[in-house]
Structure formats: C-alpha cells, structure tokens
Amino acid sequence: MGRLPLILHVMEITxxxxxxxxxxxxxxxQRFDAVGTFVVAFATAFGGGTVRDVLLDRRPFYWVDHEGYxxxxxxxxxxxxxxxxxxxxxxxxxxMIGADAIGLGLFSVTGTSLALVAQMTPxxxxxxxxxxxxxxxxxxxxxxxxxxxxxxxxxxxxxxxxVGCWVYVGLTWLQAEQELALxxxxxxxxxxRLLSVRFDWKLPS
Amino acid sequence: MGRLPLILHVMEITxxxxxxxxxxxxxxxQRFDAVGTFVVAFATAFGGGTVRDVLLDRRPFYWVDHEGYxxxxxxxxxxxxxxxxxxxxxxxxxxMIGADAIGLGLFSVTGTSLALVAQMTPxxxxxxxxxxxxxxxxxxxxxxxxxxxxxxxxxxxxxxxxVGCWVYVGLTWLQAEQELALxxxxxxxxxxRLLSVRFDWKLPS
Amino acid sequence: MGRLPLILHVMEITxxxxxxxxxxxxxxxQRFDAVGTFVVAFATAFGGGTVRDVLLDRRPFYWVDHEGYxxxxxxxxxxxxxxxxxxxxxxxxxxMIGADAIGLGLFSVTGTSLALVAQMTPxxxxxxxxxxxxxxxxxxxxxxxxxxxxxxxxxxxxxxxxVGCWVYVGLTWLQAEQELALxxxxxxxxxxRLLSVRFDWKLPS
Numbered sequence: 334m335g336r337l338p339l340i341l342h343v344m345e346i347t348x349x350x351x352x353x354x355x356x357x358x359x360x361x362x363q364r365f366d367a368v369g370t371f372v373v374a375f376a377t378a379f380g381g382g383t384v385r386d387v388l389l390d391r392r393p394f395y396w397v398d399h400e401g402y403x404x405x406x407x408x409x410x411x412x413x414x415x416x417x418x419x420x421x422x423x424x425x426x427x428x429m430i431g432a433d434a435i436g437l438g439l440f441s442v443t444g445t446s447l448a449l450v451a452q453m454t455p456x457x458x459x460x461x462x463x464x465x466x467x468x469x470x471x472x473x474x475x476x477x478x479x480x481x482x483x484x485x486x487x488x489x490x491x492x493x494x495x496v497g498c499w500v501y502v503g504l505t506w507l508q509a510e511q512e513l514a515l516x517x518x519x520x521x522x523x524x525x526r527l528l529s530v531r532f533d534w535k536l537p538s
Numbered sequence: 539m540g541r542l543p544l545i546l547h548v549m550e551i552t553x554x555x556x557x558x559x560x561x562x563x564x565x566x567x568q569r570f571d572a573v574g575t576f577v578v579a580f581a582t583a584f585g586g587g588t589v590r591d592v593l594l595d596r597r598p599f600y601w602v603d604h605e606g607y608x609x610x611x612x613x614x615x616x617x618x619x620x621x622x623x624x625x626x627x628x629x630x631x632x633x634m635i636g637a638d639a640i641g642l643g644l645f646s647v648t649g650t651s652l653a654l655v656a657q658m659t660p661x662x663x664x665x666x667x668x669x670x671x672x673x674x675x676x677x678x679x680x681x682x683x684x685x686x687x688x689x690x691x692x693x694x695x696x697x698x699x700x701v702g703c704w705v706y707v708g709l710t711w712l713q714a715e716q717e718l719a720l721x722x723x724x725x726x727x728x729x730x731r732l733l734s735v736r737f738d739w740k741l742p743s
Numbered sequence: 744m745g746r747l748p749l750i751l752h753v754m755e756i757t758x759x760x761x762x763x764x765x766x767x768x769x770x771x772x773q774r775f776d777a778v779g780t781f782v783v784a785f786a787t788a789f790g791g792g793t794v795r796d797v798l799l800d801r802r803p804f805y806w807v808d809h810e811g812y813x814x815x816x817x818x819x820x821x822x823x824x825x826x827x828x829x830x831x832x833x834x835x836x837x838x839m840i841g842a843d844a845i846g847l848g849l850f851s852v853t854g855t856s857l858a859l860v861a862q863m864t865p866x867x868x869x870x871x872x873x874x875x876x877x878x879x880x881x882x883x884x885x886x887x888x889x890x891x892x893x894x895x896x897x898x899x900x901x902x903x904x905x906v907g908c909w910v911y912v913g914l915t916w917l918q919a920e921q922e923l924a925l926x927x928x929x930x931x932x933x934x935x936r937l938l939s940v941r942f943d944w945k946l947p948s
Contacts, residue, residue, distance in 0.1 A: 363895065368893060369895060373894070387592060388588070388592070390597055390800075392800055394798070397864075400864055403870070456605055457601075457605065457608070475681070476881070476894060478888065479683060480681070480683040483573060484568075484571075484573065484682075485569065485570055487571045491573045536571040536572060536573070592797060593797075658807065659810055661813060684888060685887060688779070689770075689778065689782055690776070691776070692776045695778075696778045697778065
C-alpha cells in the first residue's frame with residue numbers, strides 16, 4: 334500500500350504530459366506560432382481542472398501550485414518541433430493513447446474527489462470529475478474553431494470517465510482507503526478506454 | 539396573490555424544459571451522441587445562470603441545488619429519440635416558441651433579481667439578467683461551432699429581455715411586492731417576444 | 744512624477760476606447776445587430792480583465808466599478824454607424840494601431856500588478872497580465888466563430904506584452920515606484936509592438 338501515492342503521482346505526471354503533448358501536436362497541425370502552441374497545450378492540460386475549480390470556487394489552481402508544469406509547457410512551446418521529433422521517436426500512437434487514457438483516468442477521479450470534499454452530491458461530483466479530464470479538450474477544440482470531439486465523436490471517452498468516477502464514488506461510500514479508491518477508479522477508466530479503442534466500441538448515435 | 543409563487547414555479551419548470559429540449563433538438567441536428575446531447579442540453583438550460591453565478595461569485599449553482607433537473611436532462615439525453623418523438627407530437631412549433639419565451643422571461647428577471655440582491659447597480663443587474671437567460675444559447679452555439687444566434691439574428695430576443703428586466707427593476711424601485719414585480723417583468727418579456735415573432739419585428743442592422 | 748497617475752489614466756481610457764471600437768468594427772464586418780455589437784465590443788474591451796478577475800477570484804470587476812464604460816459601449820452599439828464614421832475621419836489605421844498598443848501595454852502591466860497583489864508568483868502574474876490584455880480579443884474571435892488571431896497570427900502581439908510585463912516585474916522587484924514601473928512596462932510594450940508592426944517582425948512558425 335505504501336507505493337500507492339507514488340503510483341498516483343507517476344500517473345499524474347504521465348497525464349499532464351500526455352495532454353500537453355496532444356495540445357502541442359494539435360497546435361502544430363493548425364500551424365500556430367509558439368504563443369498559440371502554449372495556449373493550446375496549456376488549455377488541454379489544465380483547462381478542465383481550471384473550469385472545475387472555478388465552478389467549485391476552489392483556489393489555488395493546480396497549475397498555480399505546481400508552477401513547474403507551466404514552465405515545462407512554456408519550454409515545450411518554444412521547442413515544439415524538437416518535442417514532436419522526440420515524441421514520435423519514443424512514443425508510438427499506442428503509447429500516446431495509453432498515456433492519454435491514464436490522464437483521463439486520474440484527472441476524472443481526482444476531480445470527483447475534490448468535488449466530494451467540496452460537499453457536492455455524488456451526481457454533481459461525477460460531473461465535476463468528467464469536466465476535470467474532458468473539458469481541457471473542449472477548450473482546445475473551441476480555440477481551434479472546431480466542434481469539440483467529445484460531442485460528435487461516438488467513441489465512449491467521457492462514458493469511460495463516467496464509469497470509473499462511479500467506481501471511485503462507490504468505493505468511497507464503502508469507506509475504502511482513499512488512494513485505493515482513486516487507483517481503482519482510474520484503472521477502471523484506463524481499462525474501459527483501452528478496451529473501447531481495441532474493440533472499436535461506439536455509442537449509439 | 540397566493541398563487542404567484544406557484545405561477546412562477548410553473549414558469550421555471552416550463553423554461554428549463556423548453557431550453558433543455560431545444561438543446562436536445564440542436565444536438566440531434568448535429569448528430570451528436572448521448573454525451574454531446576447532454577452537454578448541449580445542459581449548457582442551454584443552465585449555462586446562462588452558471589455564467590451569471592460565476593460573475594456574481596454566487597454559490598451554490600441552481601443545478602447543484604436542484605439536482606433533479608440534472609438527472610432529468612441526463613435521462614433526456616439517453617432517450618433523445620423518444621423525447622423528440624413525444625415533443626413533436628405534443629408540442630407544435632408555436633408551443634415551443636411560447637415555452638422558450640417563458641424561459642427567457644423568467645430567467646431574465648430572476649437573474650436581475652439575484653444581481654440586485656448581490657448589490658449590483660440596476661444597469662449591471664439588467665446585464666446579469668440578460669446573461670442568465672441568453673448566455674446558455676451562446677454557450678450552445680459556441681460548442682456547436684456556430685456564430686451565436688443572439689449576435690447575428692436581427693430578431694429582438696435579448697432586447698425583449700432588456701425591456702422586461704427594466705420593468706422589473708422599475709417595479710422593485712417602486713417597492714412593489716417581489717413576486718408581482720417578477721411576474722410583471724416576465725410577462726412583459728413573453729408578450730414582447732411573442733409579438734415580435736408574430737409581427738416579424740427586426741432590429742436595424 | 745506628479746503627472747504619472749494622469750498619464751496612466753489617459754492610457755487606460757485610450758485602451759478601453761481602442762479595444763471597444765475594434766469590437767464595434769469587427770461586429771459591423773460580421774453584420775451583427777446592436778445586441779451583437781454590444782457583446783463583441785464589451786467582450787473585447789473587458790473580456791480579458793474579467794477572465795483574469797475570475798481566475799484571481801477578485802471582485803468587483805472593473806466594469807462593475809466603472810459603469811460609465813458600460814453605458815458608453817451601450818451607446819456606441821446603438822450608434823455604431825455614427826461611431827465608425829467619426830472614427831474613420833478622426834483616426835487613421837496608424838492611430839488605431841497605436842491606441843490598441845497603448846491598451847495592450849497598460850492592461851498587461853495592470854493585470855500583472857493585480858496578480859502580484861493577489862500573491863501570485865511572477866510567472867503566474869505575467870500570465871495573468873497577458874490574459875488581461877489579450878483574452879478579450881480571444882473571446883471576441885470565439886464569438887465570431889474564428890480561430891483567435893493571437894494563436895495563428897505570427898505577429899508578436901502577446902510576446903510584446905510578455906516582455907513588458909517582465910520589465911514591470913523586474914522594476915517592482917528593484918523596488919521602483921509603482922507608477923513608474925507600470926509606465927515603464929507599458930511603454931516597453933507599446934514600443935516593441937509598434938516596432939514589430941513597423942518592421943513586420945514575425946515569430947517563427
């Protein structure tokens with residue numbers, strides 16, 4: 334059990350990096366300059382958590398408390414070409430999907446957790462969890478002048494987050510140890526997400 | 539006078555349903571899945587009030603306090619086809635325009651009321667009232683990657699809200715009973731909106 | 744030194760007018776009605792500062808405290824054609840670029856200043872400063888259904904703000920008089936912005 338905080342921390346770093354790199358990739362596709370790359374990468378990585386914190390009236394923001402990430406994303410934006418070269422050599426598309434799933438998983442359950450701490454009901458807390466992980470991509474898509482993928486894509490992305498957040502809520506209600514509940518919920522999300530990609534599950538339209 | 543709270547409450551339910559259903563209709567047009575339908579319906583119904591509450595630093599949000607609506611919209615998103623079949627049988631386009639006008643009317647004056655309670659000046663309070671009723675549609679249009687109707691449409695939608703909010707403010711200044719002032723303002727908005735539709739009034743471009 | 748507050752105040756009025764007028768011009772281009780013109784002009788002038796105040800949890804908003812600007816922008820929206828005729832006669836494109844640069848300069852450093860007062864680190868404070876001046880244009884572009892200029896434009900707009908905000912932060916750290924630091928930072932931004940326009944500097948893509 335002593336390794337749980339470390340596992341969760343590694344998942345967190347993986348998630349932030351995955352989301353930020355996906356933002357850098359999207360900014361490059363749109364031929365944005367370094368400013369645009371920073372905005373898109375930052376929005377993807379921290380947009381969801383920031384919207385959740387504004388709704389929950391919660392301060393300080395995660396990125397205010399962990400300034401290292403801001404500086405890292407700033408550096409990634411200045412050296413975007415370099416970042417993309419390294420990433421394409423080190424990480425195949427499967428690795429990126431897996432890292433993104435880890436981000437989806439962890440940010441969803443931690444967002445739900447923060448909402449429960451803020452006295453939200455389980456239903457609202459699950460919504461807040463999904464907003465935490467998914468809304469960064471929504472902000473990114475709106476800035477890139479596209480319909481957010483999460484709305485039109487029939488892949489069960491937010492649905493996986495939904496399932497895992499309720500697993501977390503259920504374990505919390507059963508008084509499981511916090512870190513165990515977080516990990517279980519996150520793993521549920523990662524598993525359902527990877528299965529849905531592997532077997533190409535689709536939501537009905 | 540005893541029936542006023544009931545009338546206002548019925549108007550509130552009508553407004554939330556009208557806005558949510560219009561969101562479901564728009565999501566269907568865009569071929570969104572259930573997740574997208576929920577987001578669009580929820581944004582249309584509660585987006586304006588949520589933006590107003592964030593600006594006024596007011597918690598809890600209406601939908602956090604009235605969770606039944608969240609669950610109802612969730613159910614409507616899962617059974618969107620069913621909802622649309624029922625609605626098209628029960629409610630003609632006229633009924634939908636009328637229900638939407640009731641939502642516009644009530645949300646505008648209640649928003650203005652909340653802003654006055656928060657010590658805003660009448661001018662800012664009227665702005666907050668219009669944001670409460672109109673911004674949900676703006677959020678919906680931005681998510682659907684369209685220029686918000688309220689900006690380009692020359693129909694006097696926000697203008698009707700503007701007129702009714704000032705009627706409410708005026709009656710409040712004259713120390714009329716709150717529920718009477720709210721109803722008078724809301725009815726003004728509904729009447730001017732329906733008249734503008736009936737006679738096809740247009741704002742100058 | 745006694746003239747500094749007056750200079751800063753004149754810069755502030757210039758900036759608000761410049762941003763609001765640019766919003767009126769954009770709204771006209773899109774053929775918006777008076778409602779749309781008000782929303783776009785208001786978003787451009789006060790959108791950035793409002794987003795910064797929401798992130799910093801800071802109230803009251805500048806435009807709530809300075810209602811005269813709200814009423815002025817309302818009047819400009821009603822008489823948009825008149826405003827544009829006057830502006831095109833009085834102000835060449837150069838004057839508009841200069842006035843916009845003054846707005847960029849002043850709003851950036853005052854935003855940074857407010858963030859430092861709110862106990863933000865210099866890095867976050869500079870981000871807040873740039874958000875204050877630049878995000879209004881982002882909100883305007885999103886409402887007009889365009890990719891925000893600041894993201895795709897390779898002109899160093901936000902970069903000039905970045906440089907000047909650090910000048911302000913540096914002078915503050917050196918314990919220079921507040922108004923002098925604000926003016927120096929703002930002038931740095933105006934100068935770099937005008938130079939970048941004059942010599943057509945471009946950021947690498």
